[in-house]
Amino acid sequence: MAYSRHARESLRNVCRAHESVVVRQSGRIALLGETEFGAFQALRLREKHGDDIQVERTEPFNEFAAVRSAVREAARVYEDRDTPAVPYERFAAGEELPDPESMRDAEL
Amino acid sequence: MSDPVRCRVDDTVRCGRALVVSVPVDPSALARAVREERNSDARVAVVADEPGPAHEHVGCIRPAMGLRTQTALAAAARSRGVETRHDAALAEARKKLAALENPDETGTDPTDTATADERARYREAAAAAATETERLRETVAAARGRLQARQEQGLDPTPAAEELAAAVERLSEAETEAAAARQRLDTVRERTRESRDAREQRFRLEERVGNLERQVRARRREQVHEAYLAALEAVPGVGDVAESSGDDVTDPREMEPVVQALAVARIAELSAPVVLACERFERVETAANWLDTAVIRLTSPV
Numbered sequence: 001m002a003y004s005r006h007a008r009e010s011l012r013n014v015c016r017a018h019e020s021v022v023v024r025q026s027g028r029i030a031l032l033g034e035t036e037f038g039a040f041q042a043l044r045l046r047e048k049h050g051d052d053i054q055v056e057r058t059e060p061f062n063e064f065a066a067v068r069s070a071v072r073e074a075a076r077v078y079e080d081r082d083t084p085a086v087p088y089e090r091f092a093a094g095e096e097l098p099d100p101e102s103m104r105d106a107e108l
Numbered sequence: 109m110s111d112p113v114r115c116r117v118d119d120t121v122r123c124g125r126a127l128v129v130s131v132p133v134d135p136s137a138l139a140r141a142v143r144e145e146r147n148s149d150a151r152v153a154v155v156a157d158e159p160g161p162a163h164e165h166v167g168c169i170r171p172a173m174g175l176r177t178q179t180a181l182a183a184a185a186r187s188r189g190v191e192t193r194h195d196a197a198l199a200e201a202r203k204k205l206a207a208l209e210n211p212d213e214t215g216t217d218p219t220d221t222a223t224a225d226e227r228a229r230y231r232e233a234a235a236a237a238a239t240e241t242e243r244l245r246e247t248v249a250a251a252r253g254r255l256q257a258r259q260e261q262g263l264d265p266t267p268a269a270e271e272l273a274a275a276v277e278r279l280s281e282a283e284t285e286a287a288a289a290r291q292r293l294d295t296v297r298e299r300t301r302e303s304r305d306a307r308e309q310r311f312r313l314e315e316r317v318g319n320l321e322r323q324v325r326a327r328r329r330e331q332v333h334e335a336y337l338a339a340l341e342a343v344p345g346v347g348d349v350a351e352s353s354g355d356d357v358t359d360p361r362e363m364e365p366v367v368q369a370l371a372v373a374r375i376a377e378l379s380a381p382v383v384l385a386c387e388r389f390e391r392v393e394t395a396a397n398w399l400d401t402a403v404i405r406l407t408s409p410v
Binding site: 023024060062063064065 | 228231232234235236238239293297301308
């Protein structure tokens with residue numbers, strides 16, 4: 001992720017020049033493939049732009065490993081609701097569903 | 109010049125290019141009948157040429173009508189065959205998008221990728237296997253502790269040693285299963301990535317088509333802008349008002365929808381009759397000439 005116009009420009013250049021290493025790119029964010037070469041390009045950008053380049057490693061999300069089943073169930077029934085305009089807070093009130101505050105406080 | 113129109117409302121049939129219908133009827137139902145849309149009134153039937161793209165916007169002109177002027181103007185320009193420099197790019201982008209939406213032609217098999225539900229099951233299996241491995245690891249540690257305690261206390265270690273061996277074996281099996289589950293999940297993820305690439309490509313194409321359509325509409329509007337302003341001035345009643353108010357720069361957007369619709373209809377190539385339920389023209393023939401298309405005028409209040 002780029003935090004300056006110069007850094008964004010470099011990021012775009014890297015993406016243009018090394019298409020095979022780019023998994024996705026949009027605006028000032030790029031997702032690079034998990035190879036040494038991908039890491040090399042990321043490090044190069046950070047070397048050049050310092051804190052204007054943020055490098056994070058992503059990992060696939062597995063909801064069965066990361067959250068309790070109540071959260072998965074809540075997402076399922078909320079998206080299946082009949083009344084589109086109801087916010088989750090109101091939807092969950094009085095039901096056996098996790099309330100938004102407790103979910104906010106619970107880290108993965 | 110369009111062919112004569114044949115219009116029937118109940119048992120009353122009118123034929124010609126400038127028709128007057130005095131039977132009470134919903135003007136928009138009549139306009140839908142012109143376009144042969146399905147939800148038109150069974151009481152009415154209209155035989156006319158195929159309407160141009162502007163007809164759905166200005167094919168029915170009545171007081172208190174709504175008009176999306178910018179869209180209508182673009183459609184009017186299109187009906188006149190106005191071309192823009194983006195037309196070819198737009199056609200090309202639409203063609204590519206259509207090809208992507210028909211996977212048969214691209215040769216990719218959509219059944220090749222696991223469905224979202226299947227992928228969820230793979231994730232669940234991998235998570236369950238990992239949890240089970242962790243649980244057995246603790247079992248092994250506990251069994252090892254018990255064995256050590258018995259040895260330290262000088263008790264017979266055999267039952268504890270057997271327990272530990274069994275636990276280690278179950279752990280080993282679980283680890284193998286967890287590794288396999290992880291491997292299956294990785295394989296599915298890899299394949300899903302390919303289908304995401306296809307989605308990404310389709311999304312970009314959709315964005316491109318959308319952008320080009322906006323540009324095409326804007327360029328089309330530009331090309332009929334002068335004609336539109338002139339048509340607005342020529343709408344019966346408009347010039348007089350401007351003169352009497354001494355304000356010759358009236359913002360077109362401030363004008364009544366009926367006035368805007370008449371001006372759009374005048375510059376559009378409508379090919380089919382316009383239904384008029386407004387009082388701007390004294391004679392229906394004048395309206396047909398002014399709009400340069402057939403007109404069906406409704407005289408009775410709805």
